[in-house]
Amino acid sequence: MPYAELREISLFYEDAGVGDPPVLLLHELGGSSESWRHIIPLITPHRRVIAPDMRCAGRSEKPPAKFEITDVATDITALLDSLDIVSVDVAGAALGAMVAAVMAGLAPQRVRRMVLCAVTDAVDQRTRDYLNQRAELLRSVGMRGVAEASLANAFPEDHAAARAGYRPIYLANDPAAYGELSKALARMSATPDLWRKIACPALVMSGRHDFIWPPELGRRVADHLPHATFLELADAGHFPHLQTPQVLSDVALPFLSRTSP
Numbered sequence: 001m002p003y004a005e006l007r008e009i010s011l012f013y014e015d016a017g018v019g020d021p022p023v024l025l026l027h028e029l030g031g032s033s034e035s036w037r038h039i040i041p042l043i044t045p046h047r048r049v050i051a052p053d054m055r056c057a058g059r060s061e062k063p064p065a066k067f068e069i070t071d072v073a074t075d076i077t078a079l080l081d082s083l084d085i086v087s088v089d090v091a092g093a094a095l096g097a098m099v100a101a102v103m104a105g106l107a108p109q110r111v112r113r114m115v116l117c118a119v120t121d122a123v124d125q126r127t128r129d130y131l132n133q134r135a136e137l138l139r140s141v142g143m144r145g146v147a148e149a150s151l152a153n154a155f156p157e158d159h160a161a162a163r164a165g166y167r168p169i170y171l172a173n174d175p176a177a178y179g180e181l182s183k184a185l186a187r188m189s190a191t192p193d194l195w196r197k198i199a200c201p202a203l204v205m206s207g208r209h210d211f212i213w214p215p216e217l218g219r220r221v222a223d224h225l226p227h228a229t230f231l232e233l234a235d236a237g238h239f240p241h242l243q244t245p246q247v248l249s250d251v252a253l254p255f256l257s258r259t260s261p
Contacts, residue, residue: 042245057173117248121190
């Protein structure tokens with residue numbers, strides 16, 4: 001399993017399949033490259049896949065200092081540099097979708113097409129308060145103490161098996177590192193200007209049962225983007241890549257295979 005020793009961070013990543021441009025998969029808060037375990041086998045017969053663990057997640061380095069979502073996006077760009085990858089198609093889920101947007105804004109030449117799942121056009125005060133309060137709670141109760149409430153918010157009741165399969169991934173997080181990544185998301189400033197300067201074609205998808213960032217927020221993102229299509233996934237919640245992977249793949253792969261808008 002490969003690691004990239006970058007200038008400021010050591011990142012673990014999965015690298016599988018063949019076919020250019022590669023598809024870069026960016027995971028959710030609480031997850032890792034393992035979150036894409038159902039999606040990767042559906043993509044690799046057609047394309048190369050790069051799935052990193054972000055800083056403070058999975059098997060990547062967990063620095064104790066404060067950082068921003070722009071630092072996470074810069075880490076990913078540095079990873080692509082280390083692999084001599086000029087441009088990618090990006091698919092991000094929840095936090096990963098926000099990182100993908102920042103990356104596309106900072107380095108538009110690196111992103112050819114983009115799929116954003118479970119995304120919001122702005123991190124509102126309610127979300128900021130929730131993220132910061134949970135980060136503080138982790139100091140005393142650890143991941144197990146917040147797991148049930150967090151997973152209930154992300155997984156609809158009819159996805160109990162997916163929730164059970166994801167629970168060990170969530171519990172394996174380092175509480176302090178998870179807290180720092182949570183606070184970085186809480187500080188993120190996602191303004192209409194961020195979205196409007198993303199020029200690449202984008203497919204925005206929201207789960208109909210997403211309690212955290214419901215479909216109307218995904219629609220607003222699509223409205224901000226110059227070249228975007230919005231799709232509501234009827235059976236998914238906040239994590240479509242874990243809850244309806246085949247449906248997501250069936251829609252995303254044809255979109256990412258296009259050579260024109």
